[in-house]
Amino acid sequence: MNSVRPRVLIVGAGFGGLAAAEHLADLPVDVTVIDARNHHTFQPLLYQVATAGLDADDVCYPTRGVFHRQRNARVRLGRVVAIDRTARTVELDDGASLPFDYLVLAAGAITADFGVAGVTEHALGLKSAADALAIRTRVLQSFEAVDADRELIGTGALTTVIVGGGPTGVEMAGGMAELIDRVMRRDYPGLDVDRARIVLVEGADRVLGPFAPKLSAKAKKTLETMGVELQLGRNVAEVTATTVRLDDGSEIPAHTVVWAAGVRANPIGAALGVELDRSGRVIVDDDLRVPGHPEIFVLGDLAASPTDDGRPLPQVAPVAIQGGEHVATAIAASLDGRELEPFVYKDKGSMATIGRNAAVVELPNGRTLSGWPGWIAWLGLHLVMLIGFRNRANVLVNWAWNYWTYDRGSRLIVTDERPGM
Amino acid sequence: MNSVRPRVLIVGAGFGGLAAAEHLADLPVDVTVIDARNHHTFQPLLYQVATAGLDADDVCYPTRGVFHRQRNARVRLGRVVAIDRTARTVELDDGASLPFDYLVLAAGAITADFGVAGVTEHALGLKSAADALAIRTRVLQSFEAVDADRELIGTGALTTVIVGGGPTGVEMAGGMAELIDRVMRRDYPGLDVDRARIVLVEGADRVLGPFAPKLSAKAKKTLETMGVELQLGRNVAEVTATTVRLDDGSEIPAHTVVWAAGVRANPIGAALGVELDRSGRVIVDDDLRVPGHPEIFVLGDLAASPTDDGRPLPQVAPVAIQGGEHVATAIAASLDGRELEPFVYKDKGSMATIGRNAAVVELPNGRTLSGWPGWIAWLGLHLVMLIGFRNRANVLVNWAWNYWTYDRGSRLIVTDERPGM
Numbered sequence: 001m002n003s004v005r006p007r008v009l010i011v012g013a014g015f016g017g018l019a020a021a022e023h024l025a026d027l028p029v030d031v032t033v034i035d036a037r038n039h040h041t042f043q044p045l046l047y048q049v050a051t052a053g054l055d056a057d058d059v060c061y062p063t064r065g066v067f068h069r070q071r072n073a074r075v076r077l078g079r080v081v082a083i084d085r086t087a088r089t090v091e092l093d094d095g096a097s098l099p100f101d102y103l104v105l106a107a108g109a110i111t112a113d114f115g116v117a118g119v120t121e122h123a124l125g126l127k128s129a130a131d132a133l134a135i136r137t138r139v140l141q142s143f144e145a146v147d148a149d150r151e152l153i154g155t156g157a158l159t160t161v162i163v164g165g166g167p168t169g170v171e172m173a174g175g176m177a178e179l180i181d182r183v184m185r186r187d188y189p190g191l192d193v194d195r196a197r198i199v200l201v202e203g204a205d206r207v208l209g210p211f212a213p214k215l216s217a218k219a220k221k222t223l224e225t226m227g228v229e230l231q232l233g234r235n236v237a238e239v240t241a242t243t244v245r246l247d248d249g250s251e252i253p254a255h256t257v258v259w260a261a262g263v264r265a266n267p268i269g270a271a272l273g274v275e276l277d278r279s280g281r282v283i284v285d286d287d288l289r290v291p292g293h294p295e296i297f298v299l300g301d302l303a304a305s306p307t308d309d310g311r312p313l314p315q316v317a318p319v320a321i322q323g324g325e326h327v328a329t330a331i332a333a334s335l336d337g338r339e340l341e342p343f344v345y346k347d348k349g350s351m352a353t354i355g356r357n358a359a360v361v362e363l364p365n366g367r368t369l370s371g372w373p374g375w376i377a378w379l380g381l382h383l384v385m386l387i388g389f390r391n392r393a394n395v396l397v398n399w400a401w402n403y404w405t406y407d408r409g410s411r412l413i414v415t416d417e418r419p420g421m
Numbered sequence: 422m423n424s425v426r427p428r429v430l431i432v433g434a435g436f437g438g439l440a441a442a443e444h445l446a447d448l449p450v451d452v453t454v455i456d457a458r459n460h461h462t463f464q465p466l467l468y469q470v471a472t473a474g475l476d477a478d479d480v481c482y483p484t485r486g487v488f489h490r491q492r493n494a495r496v497r498l499g500r501v502v503a504i505d506r507t508a509r510t511v512e513l514d515d516g517a518s519l520p521f522d523y524l525v526l527a528a529g530a531i532t533a534d535f536g537v538a539g540v541t542e543h544a545l546g547l548k549s550a551a552d553a554l555a556i557r558t559r560v561l562q563s564f565e566a567v568d569a570d571r572e573l574i575g576t577g578a579l580t581t582v583i584v585g586g587g588p589t590g591v592e593m594a595g596g597m598a599e600l601i602d603r604v605m606r607r608d609y610p611g612l613d614v615d616r617a618r619i620v621l622v623e624g625a626d627r628v629l630g631p632f633a634p635k636l637s638a639k640a641k642k643t644l645e646t647m648g649v650e651l652q653l654g655r656n657v658a659e660v661t662a663t664t665v666r667l668d669d670g671s672e673i674p675a676h677t678v679v680w681a682a683g684v685r686a687n688p689i690g691a692a693l694g695v696e697l698d699r700s701g702r703v704i705v706d707d708d709l710r711v712p713g714h715p716e717i718f719v720l721g722d723l724a725a726s727p728t729d730d731g732r733p734l735p736q737v738a739p740v741a742i743q744g745g746e747h748v749a750t751a752i753a754a755s756l757d758g759r760e761l762e763p764f765v766y767k768d769k770g771s772m773a774t775i776g777r778n779a780a781v782v783e784l785p786n787g788r789t790l791s792g793w794p795g796w797i798a799w800l801g802l803h804l805v806m807l808i809g810f811r812n813r814a815n816v817l818v819n820w821a822w823n824y825w826t827y828d829r830g831s832r833l834i835v836t837d838e839r840p841g842m
Contacts, residue, residue, distance in 0.1 A: 055478040064608035187485035
């Protein structure tokens with residue numbers, strides 16, 4: 001680019017990266033958004049793709065499409081392999097070296113196996129569309145295998161173990177219970193679907209740890225009503241292709257293991273060569289800048305930003321979105337030579353859905369919603385948040401269809417099979 | 422199943438197999454539909470998945486969902502590896518042996534490479550959702566590669582060669598031209614998109630051979646207006662990873678080759694061990710039964726049924742659908758000990774779409790439609806034919822979105838990538 005305008009490189013097209021890029025639209029800068037995938041992933045709804053309620057294309061949006069109308073932004077597909085803070089360049093996996101005047105790291109988090117044996121080989125994460133499709137395919141193929149050979153039920157073919165009782169694990173467990181009870185039951189009329197098990201394993205003594213205890217209790221009760229078995233106060237010691245062994249020595253035969261136990265920062269943070277916290281997050285100043293590097297910002301799941309209580313901000317979408325907005329404002333201030341304001345996160349509350357007509361919502365003032373009102377609030381918020389009219393309309397069609405018919409349309413097994421019957 | 426009712430095995434969940442199964446709903450038989458995939462594929466719209474206009478889930482429908490309300494039907498996922506006509510059993514790839522009283526072979530056709538070197542290795546077919554997604558991924562990845570390294574254009578990275586000028590090839594060429602002109606141009610503002618080439622190769626001297634010559638001429642003109650280069654009267658001699666060599670010795674550098682040159686019958690026909698025609702289709706009597714085997718029917722793309730002019734019926738959806746209905750009627754007659762009627766195909770006409778506001782329609786009485794009226798007719802028919810409300814509604818949303826905005830939402834590259842930025 002033949003430009004003398006400051007170059008802003010944004011690494012990551014998640015909630016934070018896109019928010020930063022969009023808020024830089026009116027500034028005299030050249031923005032480049034780098035991501036290893038060609039689409040933004042609406043991660044909060046991936047569990048619905050995994051449980052066949054939505055298509056992958058419903059919860060992903062082409063990154064280039066986001067910037068059709070933003071003239072100072074471009075998109076670059078690539079994986080960052082190195083960052084040179086001195087030369088101010090970012091190196092991509094295809095060998096390209098991109099110079100920057102400002103660098104915004106918003107690469108998010110990846111699934112963490114916490115060193116538990118077998119997780120990387122046998123468990124399925126839930127951070128990308130490919131992850132979600134892998135879970136969907138595994139579950140559907142297991143049901144087909146059992147339909148051909150009933151003996152397989154005894155080996156755990158219809159058992160799904162979900163590890164981690166946070167929002168992702170709870171939503172996966174609820175979505176899987178509905179898929180099995182509402183759809184699989186009708187898809188496999190000859191099968192004793194009641195023998196399918198869903199086990200949710202959580203190390204703490206309650207699910208939804210960050211929520212108020214009464215919401216945890218409600219979520220637990222709802223899950224149990226749906227037939228989910230809870231293993232609280234238990235950790236996973238080992239995962240194999242067909243079993244999950246817990247720390248009390250018990251074993252659960254299971255062909256599908258979903259690992260929602262936690263995340264760690266994207267390794268790109270380490271490539272920066274500065275101080276990280278225990279989970280790999282980059283330690284930043286209160287304005288989200290890397291200490292000693294006023295031109296490098298880190299935000300969202302990748303940043304360990306200081307807070308009053310000493311704990312970093314939660315790794316949720318609103319923190320990333322507000323962080324992106326802050327960074328754009330900070331770059332504007334920097335261009336003008338103004339002083340940077342500290343980043344102040346405004347907590348808008350938390351929510352998690354368990355199933356049809358059942359969600360829990362906690363507002364910052366401590367008020368809570370649950371059941372049907374919570375579910376409506378959850379539905380509305382997620383629909384509004386989905387990027388792009390098209391995705392909103394399709395999601396609405398799918399959700400309306402699922403709600404009225406108890407059906408789920410997206411249960412295709414698409415593999416790279418070769419032709420032939 | 423503890424049943425003394427006649428067992429009808431239907432191999433293939435395409436148009437013909439589903440039509441047969443659904444028309445057997447009220448008969449005292451037990452129906453089992455066997456397919457290697459867990460979904461019906463609406464093949465006429467696969468080209469829209471390949472050109473990012475529709476999601477794969479829009480044009481596929483879970484086979485089990487089709488039979489939720491049909492009590493005498495069940496579905497079995499599996500690949501037929503052998504048929505024993507004497508013992509009346511079908512053997513699946515998982516070792517199961519299924520007995521039948523009536524066998525309906527509706528396994529369709531697969532892509533035929535006609536022995537051309539390199540087609541199997543380097544060209545992409547268009548018979549399944551996985552095929553369509555492979556084309557979409559190849560094209561999108563090629564544009565990304567060129568965005569990172571402009572030199573690649575000269576090697577054919579932005580060139581798509583489509584082999585075969587029948588409806589599939591013409592629809593692919595038109596869809597690809599629109600994708601590039603309407604969407605890629607905006608996705609890659611820094612790229613000289615006019616250097617992207619689409620070449621349609623056809624051995625005959627006109628496209629859409631089975632249509633009236635004036636419709637072929639219209640299609641040719643429309644394609645040329647859209648920038649598609651036509652190579653008529655040319656065959657492909659060899660395909661490599663980066664070139665297509667024609668039979669006149671000329672070479673076209675191209676990283677994407679779509680093979681729409683023709684199909685051959687599913688090899689399952691050969692497993693029957695009876696007489697086949699040149700393209701592998703099973704030769705059947707005028708009632709679609711295998712000669713000497715009153716309990717075995719073959720229909721659709723897999724059947725070479727006798728016609729007045731000596732040429733077998735075309736391999737299109739209406740022939741399969743009507744064949745399926747005929748077979749159900751024939752089984753009803755057989756159960757009653759009645760005489761079987763011959764199968765009479767009612768030609769409802771043919772249609773092919775080239776692009777926005779442009780399609781050609783030929784009615785059986787020789788009347789033709791083209792341009793906008795043809796396109797509306799095409800749109801309506803395909804929408805009505807799509808199985809299931811849900812798919813219809815989503816397709817409508819996507820089409821309306823594409824039409825009004827010239828955008829295409831389904832351009833995700835979803836690969837089995839490992840985590841990390």
